[in-house]
Amino acid sequence: MSEAIHISVRTLVEHVFRSGSIDSRFRSPSTLLDGTRIHQKIQKTYQDSDQKEVYLRTEIPFDDFSFIIDGRCDGLLFREDEVIIDEIKSFSQPSEQLEQGGYPVHWAQAKLYAYMYAMDNDLQEIFVQLTYVHVETLVKTYFKKKYQFSELVTFVGKVIEEYVPYAKLLHEHRKKRNESCKELAFPFDSYREGQRKLAGVVYKTILDEKNLFAKAPTGIGKTISTLFPSVKAIGEGLLNRVCYLTAKTITRTTAEEAFKKMRSGGLCMSSITMTAKDKVCFKDETVCQKDYCEFANGYYDRINEAILDILTNETGMSREVIEIYAKKHTVCPFEFSIDLAYAVDCIICDYNYIFDPRVSLKRLFEEQKKQTALLIDEAHNLVDRGREMFSASLNKELFLQLKKEFKGVNQAIFEAASKLNAWFISLKKENPDKHEFTVDQLDEELIEHLIHFVECSEQVLQTETSQTLLEAYFMVNNFLKITELLDEHYVIYAEKIKNDLTVKLFCIDPSKLLKQMGKGYRSKIFFSATLSPLSYYQDILGGEEEDYAISIRSPFSSEQVDVYINPLSTRYRDRDQTKDSIVSAIQSLIKNRPGNYFIFFPSYQYLLTVYDQFKQKDAETRTMIQATGMTETEREAFLEAFKPNQTETLLGFAVLGGIFSEGVDLIGDRLNGVVVVGVGLPQLCFERNLIKEHFYQKGKNGYDYAYVYPGMNKVLQAGGRLIRSEEDHGTIVLIDDRFLQRQYQMLMPLEWQQYTVGSP
Structure with a gap:
């Protein structure tokens, strides 16, 4: 029995016939709208007997495959004894630059439609017409040819023959992939407490075509607990692709490592990590023009060979791997990764590739979406990112x-x-x-x-x-x-x-638009250690009543962490009066419990004030300070200083909600404690007050939505840097009297609620 491969006319002809260079010289982004408008304008001139947007489908056996090809032709015209397939194309460049005789890729598209219609209606000949319309002048240029059915049969055979190596590669890979997914065992000796529960509910969510909001503690292994059941769902035919979305580079690395671990256990599955264009560009300036960039010049003439090469030889396509193959084939690494994204099994990328209407992977057709799950890591970050994307x-x-x-x-x-x-x-x-x-x-x-x-x-x-x-x-x-x-x-x-x-x-409220951009995917899994309270995140991230929700207890015991609440005021008006007391609290901590500590502040200015005061009183203790605009190398050097079993104390002064308060793994004695100064409330400002008023008017607690929940999220993220495994022990010091108030205590994890008032 031959294997069925479903492909659209456009995808097929673009793969076989696209050629030339990437050229991002100015083009109006309204071109797509112009194209739609022009199509409609031309179609209105059709005669009553003509048809528009005609759906055509054919099935062509070739080797061991059966290609199911479909699409909609723009027009089907009937003129005396002629049947004409009309393909409408808009263009914006000067008319004299239009290729004489029309473009091969457009002829190929129209000829495929002609073949399908002639086949279905037993025609021995059929006409094909390309109608080019200039978007500004609306001047029309026509190219028309007559084809014998026998010519079209030969043409379609050649097109399929060209496509077969790529189709075969993907088909054989997916066969191996599905078998390996089925056979894959959990890649660790045992599940951590709560990990099996999370993996089970993720699988059930995908099975039931639902969405899930999961609050799962730091250190549980959320990445593998969401990826592993998704991989198993691919093996069972429920999914064909997974998108792992995250806001930070460091969490993308965690996903890459999870795949490495599963591959070492026999998984055959391809993944790609998307990197922003300006970061991955080989040139001094990101100018995508053929006369400036050799990687843009002739890109489409070389891209198919590059794709076949990398897919044949690699499964984990990190930034480094993509750069190697991009240089080998002289193709733009960014566009290369975009083209690969449609062929691989897992895309590891930033939120904006799915949710931002300006940069999303728009070619993920509805049918593909239905077989795709979105795994949204550190989903609490999507609230402000959503606001930013839609403002x-x-x-x-x-x-x-x-x-x-x-x-x-x-x-x-x-x-x-x-x-x-x-x-x-x-x-x-x-x-x-x-x-x-x-x-x-x-x-x-x-x-x-x-x-x-x-x-x-x-x-x-x-x-x-x-x-x-x-x-x-x-x-x-x-x-x-x-x-x-x-x-x-x-x-x-x-x-x-x-x-x-x-x-x-x-x-102010991105829920509706996030829901809209995520529409059509089989399942969306929102997960984080700090989705607290769950009801708030379900509301603001576009959740619905029928969505699943789960809150998993920490597998770590309260004996692993000593929590202290020091009830000093860190309110703006009191900061000068209490900074001495904060410095004394830090000194008391490191005297009684020497080691490596992070000390987090709600603002950089506040950090500098307390840091200066600390250095005046204690010039001996080794300190590091988070600088503004640190490069990746500088960040790595900062974290590298936190070494295990050090004989001297090291204090790292950092900002809440900044680069060191999320996604940082300092296992064992690399980190002995965390001090959090303040409850993390965003600075009082006009925009935050607008959020507050908006949600009050909706009958919700606007102050919590605008200030308390985002602030405590930063506190929980910072504290979560400490206990990352069953062997970790340490101290958390929370400096602010508001930590003793009920509304803040309700947001704390259970293991923090056995606290001591005062300093260690």
């Missing part, structure tokens, strides 16, 4: 700059920027005494000015380069996109900073 802002200063830059150079840009600058000035005049204020709604005049600015910018950017104009163009485009999403989950506000004025479309 947009504009500032006056940029338009003032453009006004100056284009005066006497380009009248259209000068006038468009002047109008926008004037709009900001009038908004300032309407609110003379306010530094921050809400705006009820955006007036139509602003939207018109912005649309006009985009149109003027597009004309200039086709032929000229201006960094300021390009920056403004993308900012305005993004702003206009977000205006389409505005609803009760948004607040519009303005903020004055010196002479500048910024208007922000602020997504």
Whole structure:
């Protein structure tokens, strides 16, 4: 029995016929919308007997495979004795740059549709027409050819023959993968307490096509507890792909290591780790143009060979592995990883590849989504990341700059920027005494000015380069996109900073849009040690009543950690008075219990104040301080200093919610304790107060939503650095009198609730 391979017409022809270079010279992001608009415009000119968006499907046996190919042709036209397949394509480059006779990939697409229709309707000949339409001038260029059915049979056979090596590679890999997934045993000698429970509920969630919110303690092994059952689900045919989403590089490494461990146990499964374009680019500047970058020049002529090579020889495609093969085949490492993402079994990447409407992996078709599970690591981070992804802002200063830059150079840009600058000035005049204020709604005049600015910018950017104009163009485009999403989950506000004025479309509640972007996937697993309280995270991350939720107790005993609450005030107004007492508490701790400690503060300024005071009193103790904008090498060196069995004390001063308070594993004596100064509340500000008021109006505790829950999350993350295994022991000191209040104690893990008031 032949194996069925389902593929769309477009995917097939793009694989076989795409050629040429990557060229990211300016192109309007509205091209896709223009394409849809133009398709509809052309289709409206069809005669009554003609058909549009005709679904066609065929099955072609080849070797041991049966290729099921389908798609929708733009038009099916009937003219006297002629049957015509019409393929409509929009283009924006000058008409003289249109390839004479049309592009091979477009002919291939139309010929495949022609083959299917002729086959189904027993036609011996059929016409194929390419209709090219310029997006601005709407000038149409037609290319038309007649094909005998026998010619199309030969053509389709050659296309399939070209595709077979890739199809065969994927098919054989998936066969091995599925068998190895079925046979794979849990890659450790035994489950930790709670680990089996988490793995079991993840598998059931995928089986039942549900979503899960899981609060699972630090050190339990959440990565393997979510990946292993997902791998088993692939073996059972429930899934074909897993996306492991995370906010931090360090947790991506943990996922890579989990795959290495499973592969050493016999797993045959491919994974890729996505890296941001500016980090992985080989050139000094990220300019994706063929005349600047040899990795962009001719990329599509070499990419199929590069993909076959890496998939034949590698399973774990980390950044380093991708770079090796990208250099070998002279292909752009970023675009290479994007193309590979559609072929591999697991994608390890940042949240934005799935949830950000501007950069998501848009080619994951609905059918593929249904066979894909999202594993969302450290899901508490998705709240603020979601707000960021769905918000947009504009500032006056940029338009003032453009006004100056284009005066006497380009009248259209000068006038468009002047109008926008004037709009900001009038908004300032309407609110003379306010530094921050809400705006009820955006007036139509602003939207018109912005649309006009985009149109003027597009004309200039086709032929000229201006960094300021390009920056403004993308900012305005993004702003206009977000205006389409505005609803009760948004607040519009303005903020004055010196002479500048910024208007922000602020997504206060990202739940609806996160749910929308995650729609269609078989299962979404949100997990973190600090999804506390679960009800808050279910609400704000777009959970629904039928979702599953689980809270797993820590496998570590309360005897492993000594918790002290020192009831000093760390409120802003009291900080000067209590900094001496905080320094004394740290000194008392290291005198009685020498070792390696992290000391976390709610802000960098507060950290510096206490650090200076500490150094005045104790110049001998070895200290390190988290610097702003540390490189990965500097971070690694910072953590490397925390060595086991040291004879002298080491204090690492760091910021709550920063790079060292999450995803850091310092096992055993590398870390002996954690001091947390303050309850982590975000700084009082206009934006946080808008969040507070918004949720109060929704009948929820707005102060908790805006301040308490995000703050305590940082505290729990910082404290979670300490106990990472059954052998770890240590001390946690919580410095703030509010830790004794019920609303904060309810958010603490059980093992912290056996505390002593005072200092060690």
